[in-house]
Each structure stands twice: as C-alpha cells, then as structure tokens.
Amino acid sequence: MEITLRDVQAEDLDQFFAFQQDADAAHMAGFAPTNPKDRSIFDHHWGELLNDKKSLVRTIDVDGQAAGSIAVFRDGDIHEVMFWTDKQFWGNGVTTTAFDQFLEEFTERPLRARVVTDNMGTLKILESRDFKEIGEEQVFSNARAQVVTEKLFELAH
Template sequence: MMITLREVQPSDLDQFFQFQQDADAAHMAGFASTNPSDRGVFDHHWGELLNSADAIVRTIDFEGQPIGSIAAFEDEGAREIMFWTDKQFWGRGVTTEAVSKFLQDFPQRPVRARVVVDNVGTLKILESLGFTEVGEESSFSNVRAQVVQEKILQLS
C-alpha cells in the first residue's frame, strides 16, 4: 500500500468536494455542511482552513490519487485532528496508516479528536493509535439534524 501525505493542491479540492457528497460518509462524520452541494460554502471553509496560520492540512494520497484529507488545528488551547477518507477506502487500513504518518510528522502533543459515538470505524482508528477517551459532550449535528453524543479522545 502506497500512502503519502502531501500539501493540498488546488485540484484536490474538487475531489474533496465530491467526497462530501456521499450521504453515508457525511452521516458518519456527523459534522459537515448543511448543504453539501453548495460549492461556495465548501470553498469558503477550505479557504479558511488552508489560510489559517495554526492549521496543518495534508492530502492523503494513495498511489498518486487524492483519497482524503487530514488536518490539525488549535481549538480551546489544544491541537485537534480531523480527517476524511473516500468511502471506497474504508476498512482497508488506509486511514489508519495516513493518520499514523501525520502524527509522526507533527509530534506536538496532546492531540485531541472528536468522534460521534456511533462512528465505530473512526473510534477504532484513533484507539489503535493510542488515543484514549477524556470526555464526552452533546453537540448539534446539522447533517443529522439532531443532537449527537461525541466522544473526545486524546493522544498525550
């Protein structure tokens, strides 16, 4: 398996936009745009992320193709990580390898992650990399149009 992390290219954004059109993936993420087909909202979000002085953003590349993204940013005094992988790569170890590489490249700790409690795949990935639960909170998910429980995990 050839997974690399690289700087985000403008052409990657078209692929990322397509990934967010997948209703199942958006449901599992829990937090995405209310209207995933609104390219203006998408471009605004990505523009802010890519231009943020405190964000580290990478494209997950599999055999020369962008298959997802991973980012870390400051939130409430701690670095938080988030990632999204194209659904066709779920369950293949690709995301675990990508997150592991990202964490090696950016060793600042602690790192936190928030995961909707029923997103078992993401919880398994994070736990396999040493994240442990440090809290839980209720948040409104615009994708699900309801309040969801999120686990807060941390890697120290």
C-alpha cells in the same frame, strides 16, 4: 497500494467537495455543513483552513489519487485533528496508515480528536493509537438532522 501524505493541491479541493456529497460518509462522520452542496461555503471553509498558519493540512494520496484529507487546527490552546477518507477506501488500512504518518509529522501534544459514538472505524483508530477518552458532548449533527453524542479523545504523549 502506496499511501502517502502531501500538501493539498487546488485540484484536490474538487475531489474533497465530491467526497462531501456522499450522504453515507457524512452520516458516519456525523458532521456536514448546513448545505453540503453549496460550493461557496466549502471554499470559504477550506480557504480559512489552508491559510491558517497554525493548521497543518495534508491530502491522503493513494497511488497518485486524492483519497481524503487530514488536518490539525487549533481550538483555543488545544490542537485538534480531523480526517476524512473517501468511502471507496474504507476498510483497507488507508486511513490508519495515513493517520500514523500524520502523527509522525505532527508531534505537538496534547492532541485532541472528536468522534460520533457509532463511528466504529475512527474509534478503533484513535483507541489503538493511545488516544484516551476525556469526555462527551451533545452536538447537533446537520448530516443526521439530530443531536448526537461525540466522544472527546486526547493523545497526551
């Protein structure tokens, strides 16, 4: 299995939109748009992300297939990383490998991440890459229709 990162191509967006429809994955991530089936909202969000010169966005590619996305964006003065991997690739190192490649490409620090407290896979990746927990926030999760606790992490070096 060859795992690489590449620039997002137009056809990747169709795949990302399909990934967003997976209720289990949205639940695990803890976030989703109010209406995940609304393609215009999805296109607006991705258009802003891809056109933001302060963001770095990559497709996670597995053997020539879009398997997910990883991006860093600015939240005020802080860079924040987010990623999404299609459920069929969970548990076999795809996200971990892609995340390591991304950390090699994007070297600005500090770098923050947030994760719902029961998303064990993401917690494991962040903690094993020296991200340190710096706080928690209570946020409303559209995907879960309830308030959830997100842990905030930071990679300082």
